[in-house]
Amino acid sequence: MSDQALLSVRGLDHRYGEQIGCTNVSFELYPGEVLGIVGESGAGKSTLLRCLATQLEPTSGTVEYRGRDGVMRDIFALSEAERRLLLRTDWGLVHQNPRDGLRMGVSAGGNVGERLMAVGERHYGQIRAQAGHWLQAVEIDLERMADMPETFSGGMQQRVQIARNLVTRPRLMFMDEPTGGLDVSVQARLLDLLRRLVSELHLSAIVVTHDLGVVRLLAHRLMVMQGGRVVEHGLTDQVLDDPQHPYTQLLVSSILRV
Ligand SMILES: Nc1ncnc2c1ncn2[C@@H]1O[C@H](COP(=O)(O)OP(=O)(O)OP(=O)(O)O)[C@@H](O)[C@H]1O
Numbered sequence: 001m002s003d004q005a006l007l008s009v010r011g012l013d014h015r016y017g018e019q020i021g022c023t024n025v026s027f028e029l030y031p032g033e034v035l036g037i038v039g040e041s042g043a044g045k046s047t048l049l050r051c052l053a054t055q056l057e058p059t060s061g062t063v064e065y066r067g068r069d070g071v072m073r074d075i076f077a078l079s080e081a082e083r084r085l086l087l088r089t090d091w092g093l094v095h096q097n098p099r100d101g102l103r104m105g106v107s108a109g110g111n112v113g114e115r116l117m118a119v120g121e122r123h124y125g126q127i128r129a130q131a132g133h134w135l136q137a138v139e140i141d142l143e144r145m146a147d148m149p150e151t152f153s154g155g156m157q158q159r160v161q162i163a164r165n166l167v168t169r170p171r172l173m174f175m176d177e178p179t180g181g182l183d184v185s186v187q188a189r190l191l192d193l194l195r196r197l198v199s200e201l202h203l204s205a206i207v208v209t210h211d212l213g214v215v216r217l218l219a220h221r222l223m224v225m226q227g228g229r230v231v232e233h234g235l236t237d238q239v240l241d242d243p244q245h246p247y248t249q250l251l252v253s254s255i256l257r258v
Helices: 045-052 080-088 108-118 124-137 154-166 184-200 212-218 236-241 246-257
Strands: 007-016 019-029 034-038 060-066 072-074 091-094 172-176 204-208 221-226 229-235
Touching: 007 045, 019 045, 019 060, 019 229, 034 045, 034 212, 045 172, 045 204, 080 091, 091 154, 108 124, 108 154, 124 154, 154 184, 184 212, 204 212, 212 236, 212 246, 221 236, 221 246, 229 236, 229 246
Parallel strands: 034 204, 034 221, 091 172, 172 204
Antiparallel strands: 007 019, 007 060, 060 072, 221 229
């Protein structure tokens, strides 16, 4: 891993009026690193992820991102057009529900190709070839390229959503419960695929989940949240094998009891 952070978060806070969404969150993410964020419902995971992906404005704190030119910039000081470009190219956003990340009225190939068109690619042959390449990379048969997402299973839709994100070769992926709502065997296959892609493409990722099995497999580092605060942060194996905070201990032991 590079010694220069890709993302640097300092004192991030988001309030919904008086209500704390997340507070005093600080961390750095390095190229090729996967950070898992876990915690019970209402812990602040989605609020944090939405702030990082510029979908919510922080109440205070800073988020800096290192562009392809190597320069660190405050993402909230970027123009709207610059932020949109980041989200269309350098960043990927995988939603729990594939319907939130796909256009259901467009074929699988179209869904993937469309993201390339959005950044200016106009050559039909190139777009088609790239769409095919990334669908195959997520183990979707090329014969299904013209089919509508509606005709795909939940796991396949999730893989198309991932292909749609990967086609612009992002460096950072935000994933919100990427395996949520899927059967256990489908989850296992998707996790395997994600793990392979993250490693082959040297992707950085922030994965929000309530499933410790997901972070055990995917995340190098783990942040545990409770009541909007980070209560524990460390290497995944260390945190899960030797949890220090009482809440993490409870979380880990409740999984072990299942
Ligand atoms: N739109 C909103 N208006 C007011 N309060 C909100 C809003 N969204 C979230 N909150 C509050 O902010 C806190 C953090 O919620 P958040 O949705 O970030 O938690 P979470 O860890 O993602 O939960 P879940 O796993 O259920 O999605 C909670 O107390 C929640 O009630």
